[in-house]
Amino acid sequence: MTDIFWNDELQRWAMDEAPTQSNEYSSSPEGAASTIASKNIVSERNRRKNLNDKLLELRGAVPRISKLDKASTIKDAIDYIQDLQEQERNLQAEIMELESESLKKDPGFDFEEELPILLRSKKSRCDQIYDHRVPMSHPIKVHELRVNSMGENTLFVSLTCSKDGDAMIKICDIFESMKLKIITANVVIVSGMVMKTVLIEADMGERDNLKIKIERAISAVSDHWST
Amino acid sequence: MTDIFWNDELQRWAMDEAPTQSNEYSSSPEGAASTIASKNIVSERNRRKNLNDKLLELRGAVPRISKLDKASTIKDAIDYIQDLQEQERNLQAEIMELESESLKKDPGFDFEEELPILLRSKKSRCDQIYDHRVPMSHPIKVHELRVNSMGENTLFVSLTCSKDGDAMIKICDIFESMKLKIITANVVIVSGMVMKTVLIEADMGERDNLKIKIERAISAVSDHWST
DNA sequence: AAGCACACGTGAGAC
DNA sequence: TGTCTCACGTGTGCT
Numbered sequence: 001m002t003d004i005f006w007n008d009e010l011q012r013w014a015m016d017e018a019p020t021q022s023n024e025y026s027s028s029p030e031g032a033a034s035t036i037a038s039k040n041i042v043s044e045r046n047r048r049k050n051l052n053d054k055l056l057e058l059r060g061a062v063p064r065i066s067k068l069d070k071a072s073t074i075k076d077a078i079d080y081i082q083d084l085q086e087q088e089r090n091l092q093a094e095i096m097e098l099e100s101e102s103l104k105k106d107p108g109f110d111f112e113e114e115l116p117i118l119l120r121s122k123k124s125r126c127d128q129i130y131d132h133r134v135p136m137s138h139p140i141k142v143h144e145l146r147v148n149s150m151g152e153n154t155l156f157v158s159l160t161c162s163k164d165g166d167a168m169i170k171i172c173d174i175f176e177s178m179k180l181k182i183i184t185a186n187v188v189i190v191s192g193m194v195m196k197t198v199l200i201e202a203d204m205g206e207r208d209n210l211k212i213k214i215e216r217a218i219s220a221v222s223d224h225w226s227t
Numbered sequence: 228m229t230d231i232f233w234n235d236e237l238q239r240w241a242m243d244e245a246p247t248q249s250n251e252y253s254s255s256p257e258g259a260a261s262t263i264a265s266k267n268i269v270s271e272r273n274r275r276k277n278l279n280d281k282l283l284e285l286r287g288a289v290p291r292i293s294k295l296d297k298a299s300t301i302k303d304a305i306d307y308i309q310d311l312q313e314q315e316r317n318l319q320a321e322i323m324e325l326e327s328e329s330l331k332k333d334p335g336f337d338f339e340e341e342l343p344i345l346l347r348s349k350k351s352r353c354d355q356i357y358d359h360r361v362p363m364s365h366p367i368k369v370h371e372l373r374v375n376s377m378g379e380n381t382l383f384v385s386l387t388c389s390k391d392g393d394a395m396i397k398i399c400d401i402f403e404s405m406k407l408k409i410i411t412a413n414v415v416i417v418s419g420m421v422m423k424t425v426l427i428e429a430d431m432g433e434r435d436n437l438k439i440k441i442e443r444a445i446s447a448v449s450d451h452w453s454t
Numbered sequence: 455a456a457g458c459a460c461a462c463g464t465g466a467g468a469c
Numbered sequence: 470t471g472t473c474t475c476a477c478g479t480g481t482g483c484t
Binding site for chain 1: 473474475476477478479480
């Protein structure tokens with residue numbers, strides 16, 4: 001593997017310390033030609049070393065390396081740069097949403113698809129950054145799950161559980177996977193507990209069904225929990 | 228500038244289309260040796276072309292280019308990657324700040340006057356706009372009032388009532404008048420109902436007291452205005 | 455002219 | 470075994 005480089009470096013060192021113009025074929029047997037040839041040789045050697053050092057440094061700057069090739073290094077760098085650019089776009093979009101969310105002042109107006117930002121921002125950030133790093137940790141320990149009817153076709157869901165590992169991400173995943181008609185969603189973490197409050201458009205007859213669906217979805221991602 | 232590459236490409240094309248083994252010095256004048264030599268030559272040529280293409284693609288992915296060198300391309304890519312990483316860190320820190328600003332998570336800290344933003348914004352907005360316009364309307368018809376304990380010193384209050392007149396303003400007034408240590412507050416109006424979700428710093432022993440206090444405050448406001 | 459950047463062909467080593 | 474990757478020395482062209 002790296003022995004290649006080391007061998008080559010040693011070779012280069014040896015030739016550097018002994019600049020014997022070994023293979024000069026003496027088109028004109030003057031000493032000047034050989035000296036400019038060796039100058040060229042050592043210059044080229046330095047240029048190559050510089051380029052290889054840069055390439056190695058580039059490899060060090062890229063966290064995900066597929067192979068140790070030169071081409072793979074560059075390809076990984078390209079992919080990583082594109083990933084970073086996309087992540088930067090997502091983060092800036094999320095910041096925009098958060099800023100406009102923090103000074104959102106008129107509740108009950110047009111929050112049909114503006115308010116589930118919390119779920120969408122979760123998908124665009126946590127999934128790409130943390131999801132593959134923490135694939136499966138503790139199961140979710142549900143502390144309380146309530147489903148109440150509000151008005152005629154609105155259900156109010158409140159789910160609190162202990163914040164173990166990535167419980168918040170899992171909860172968001174659960175609610176996202178259920179394809180509900182979410183009106184508003186709110187997640188709060190306080191004193192080791194994560195609480196999610198969701199308003200869903202549904203008939204009040206679906207209240208008990210929804211509770212069972214949520215429980216099943218939770219048990220699907222976490223094996224067991226204590227009521 | 229790029230004429231260098233083009234010239235080289237043309238040279239390569241010419242040599243590709245006419246694979247005349249021009250400079251075979253015939254160490255052994257058999258055809259096999261020359262064929263494997265040319266195989267090596269064209270293979271190396273493809274490898275170099277691939278690497279150069281990758282490098283060119285990398286240059287295309289980096290927006291800021293200092294020079295058109297190979298080494299400069301790699302160096303610019305490294306600098307750009309480090310810039311992106313630092314920007315990503317900054318953006319994530321900003322998001323963390325925004326998130327923890329919108330939902331303050333540490334009970335018992337210093338959120339006495341930072342977190343009731345919702346109430347303060349209400350006061351500075353609703354009071355000035357609506358308060359003197361609709362001073363007396365219907366009493367508040369409470370649909371549900373729950374007070375649960377969350378963790379050790381946190382109470383979770385959920386109050387839903389019919390949105391008659393300025394129920395939302397009254398509710399905000401009620402919660403503001405109680406001088407509670409509010410961690411987060413959330414108000415949602417949907418289908419003729421107004422729902423307020425509040426997290427309060429308090430001992431769980433105060434749960435029932437708080438419920439009674441809220442009920443009395445509601446009745447006090449309602450009595451004072453219309454009932 | 456001296457310096458620089460590049461592509462080329464070639465032998466060597468690793469898989 | 471062949472195939473892949475690499476560093477090397479060299480010639481060429483640009484500045």
